Amino acid sequence: MCGACNGDTNGAPAAPASNGTTTTNGTHPAQGRPQTSPYQSVQDYLSNVANFKIIESTLREGEQFANAFFDTETKVKIAKALDSFGVDMIELTSPVASEQSFKDCQTICNLGLKAKILTHVRCNMDDAKAAVATGVDGVDLVIGTSSFLREFSHGKSMAYIQKSALEVIEYVKSQGVEVRFSSEDSFRSDLVDLLSLYKAVDAAGVQRVGIADTVGGATPRMVYDLVRTLRGVVHCDIETHFHNDTGCAVANAHAALEAGATHVDTSVLGIGERNGITPLGALMARMVVTSPEYVKSKYNLKELKALETLVADAVQINIPFNNPVTGFCAFTHKAGIHAKAILNNPSTYEIINPEDFGLSRYVSISSRITGWNAVKSRVDQLGLDMTDDQVKEVTAKIKQLADIRPLAIDDTDSILRSFHTELQKA
Amino acid sequence: MCGACNGDTNGAPAAPASNGTTTTNGTHPAQGRPQTSPYQSVQDYLSNVANFKIIESTLREGEQFANAFFDTETKVKIAKALDSFGVDMIELTSPVASEQSFKDCQTICNLGLKAKILTHVRCNMDDAKAAVATGVDGVDLVIGTSSFLREFSHGKSMAYIQKSALEVIEYVKSQGVEVRFSSEDSFRSDLVDLLSLYKAVDAAGVQRVGIADTVGGATPRMVYDLVRTLRGVVHCDIETHFHNDTGCAVANAHAALEAGATHVDTSVLGIGERNGITPLGALMARMVVTSPEYVKSKYNLKELKALETLVADAVQINIPFNNPVTGFCAFTHKAGIHAKAILNNPSTYEIINPEDFGLSRYVSISSRITGWNAVKSRVDQLGLDMTDDQVKEVTAKIKQLADIRPLAIDDTDSILRSFHTELQKA
16 A cells, blocks of 8 residues: 555654665666566566567547547658657558548658558458558458447358458458458457457468457456467467557556567557547556566657657647656655655655656655655755754644645745744744 | 448448437447346356455545645545445545544544545554544554565564564454554565465454555556465455556456455545556446446446546546546547447447446547448438438538548538538429
8 A cells, every 4th residue: 555644753764775865856776676577577488578569550549539630740740759759550540531541641651651551441342452552561451240240330240251351361462561350349259250260361361460359348367368369379460459448458458468469559648439549658657667678678768758748739638647657746756655765765666767758756745644754855955954853843844734725845845944944043 | 449441331231220229328228238247257266346345545545646635624525425426435544644634534434424434554553543543443554565665665574564563453453443454565575475474464353454556567467366365365355456657557456356355445536646546437437347237236326427526626637538437538439330330239339338327428420530320310310301322422521521620510510401401402
């Protein structure tokens, strides 16, 4: 549990801060923050957590977000920013959606980005031909396979789905373009049907098959089981796509990679249909803890905040207060017992180093739940000279006032300065 | 994957909407939405997913949120709203934190709520005595057990921790008050140390032991493994507490329940230290899918939105755009292929019934990715008379305009009405 008390007035003395740091946002001591995950002592044979790829779908799934309207200029800006961040592939809205959608695919293909450019179409020949005609590197085919979607959406049988899939795949391959085949609503599809279909398209030579939790109802154990089973059935790469309706989209992506999936779909801030999919930033937070070396060497984490701001502005939303890494208080420490330990060694209460993302931490001292060690660090920052007993006395004053009304840091600083002035007079 | 295309112009005809509904927010067809989870065909022996309890910590963990300042009146309002929602226990900030914190514990204990009232203190005798003196039903003891916290926070040995824990537990029990013992940062603690400690406090008669992912770095598989192991070691209840730094707090809670944990800590909107803990609303979204009957019979889900609004206002934050259930677009459907299926049967693209939370769905038709079935439903709502071919023609017009600029529903309705007027003239 989080420390929740008056901090540190009764505890035994802490071990001295062996690295001597008391800064709240200065350099981060490497000591105590291992380069490899503190958790994983056993390597999983199937796991790709240290070797995964990102298919970034802000310009496809993200366009299905209620607020999204991306003109060509905005699409180009976002594609360039994603490429600079280091995503492996960028997925675009189907060229069949509208005339401009077709042109935008062409425009982005011509930018000369490092990332592969994909577009996402229904599994039929007309759509596939339009996709290939845009000049993309890969075509992502999708069709619903759950009984729900087969009955209430397209009305096709599994036999029909497989037959037409194989024709479309053969066509796309014949054009020298990569192809992925994905089911929709995979977790409510019949397992045997699904595996038969994937086995057939794998044999037909697709680069990837895709698993999609289209309605956002899957749990990590369900994901692990399905992906692990599929890993034994197909030889190609496995892409995964998770909606966030039940808050599990990040954990499901992690479970999929543990089970042998190779690719994760993301969008910036998770924007997409309904409340969206696995957010790129939250996935980075998760994976930098699991596989710090891989993630830090591959992705330009310091660009995350600017990337999120670009997209948030484009779709007129605020970055959620609780967003991993870039939420306004993701590295703010408030309870006295936390603040004390953080000042000794940030790894005590931080699993992510804010500096990896070009950010800094903040130790709040303006509340009733602060503690004297945190206040002492502020006293030192302000260059005021006090004994420990004096700091404890002024901490009591801060708590007293914070019981009555919210305090800003200016208020607290004033209390510290006036207390210090009185000390000097005395 | 989500449908991403021009909807439904090429597909085979859909099965007819057998329930005849085309309303976007009317009554919800029970058909196709099973009362029990569509996923779980096998019962787990250990699982408590259909029999869990909530320890609501908005008034403890939530007070550690950067923006939180709760005066007594606000605390009382929140406590009453949580009680009305149906949470099992309400946890309050330590009475040792400040004078007002002590008084607020007493005030809330005297409200006569159905929920048990707990307070959360460090594991020492002074704190425990203050806790008991407030009149709470239970005392939640906590101490850091990771090497990080033992070195950089309180500096105590495991032997010292166990000895003092047993003394404090004995005292609280002697006062006729329930007691929980929790480690802090459990996932970075030595497993053998942890299990030895829990075994000792279980033998001493605690009501619950607690597992805490204090830094938010755990994954569902780690959680499952630790809780399942612990389940074999102690006889008492198991409480779990998950921070959300890496976006896994909801999934971790679910994994803990699957492994035999009995209680989950939540706060409204997840507010807490840094970016917070398992949000109450997101957990409800998760659990109503896993265990619909239990959750709908136990919690007043229709009060969720008001509860979240109350807390959001109190701490001056916006409800995140992507919040499960109550985010502004959690039940908005935009891509044509989605909208078409949703109109036939909402379960196709909704794992949660918005009506269970007193909310309604919305089918957006004002974008380039809409489809003619969605437009047809709007045409019907407006009472306009068009053939399917005419609807397809006007859909093309909508897409053309939506390629140029963002459309509001008024814009789209105007297109539909003027097209209809022209049809009547012709």
